Amino acid sequence: LNTKEAYRSLLLQLKALVSEETSLIANLSNLTAAIKELLGYLWVGFYIVEDQELVLGPFQGPVACTRIAFGKGVCGTAWKDGNTLAVPNVHDFPGHIACSALSQSEIVVPVFIKGEVFAVLDVDSQELNAFGPEEIEFFEKVAGLITSYLDADKWKRHSF
Numbered sequence: 001l002n003t004k005e006a007y008r009s010l011l012l013q014l015k016a017l018v019s020e021e022t023s024l025i026a027n028l029s030n031l032t033a034a035i036k037e038l039l040g041y042l043w044v045g046f047y048i049v050e051d052q053e054l055v056l057g058p059f060q061g062p063v064a065c066t067r068i069a070f071g072k073g074v075c076g077t078a079w080k081d082g083n084t085l086a087v088p089n090v091h092d093f094p095g096h097i098a099c100s101a102l103s104q105s106e107i108v109v110p111v112f113i114k115g116e117v118f119a120v121l122d123v124d125s126q127e128l129n130a131f132g133p134e135e136i137e138f139f140e141k142v143a144g145l146i147t148s149y150l151d152a153d154k155w156k157r158h159s160f
């Protein structure tokens with residue numbers, strides 16, 4: 001299997017994992033677990049937009065910072081720009097928020113709902129330059145999968 005085929009098959013597995021469940025939290029949680037277990041990254045998780053801030057959501061990996069302001073760090077920048085941000089070396093990114101000293105590279109992909117950023121998917125690697133074009137395409141498809149369920153109102157968002 002080449003990388004492209006491996007990612008295509010993994011995406012199908014992720015889709016199967018969330019297609020029967022309607023809880024947003026349950027689905028985001030299982031997505032982070034599957035990605036972390038299968039691809040072996042340091043940290044995989046979501047930050048969800050809440051009251052003009054990103055607030056830590058379902059994740060797998062070391063304890064992380066809980067709130068990130070608009071435009072701050074890699075996550076806040078990706079949110080502000082509404083674009084994927086792949087950082088080959090986090091030590092070279094001005095304002096990078098180091099949740100773990102082991103993190104070397106990072107990708108953040110916005111997740112949209114009805115055209116607005118609803119959350120970001122953040123993945124950290126212990127290796128430099130871990131996120132190339134194929135990884136970017138894969139994680140954008142994961143975000144797109146979430147958007148398709150949310151836009152179709154198939155997943156329930158909690159109101160505690």
Ligand code: SME
Nearest residue numbers: 064073074075096097099
């Ligand atoms: N490094 C991120 C903060 C989140 S942790 O990596 C989990 C950032 O700069 O936004």
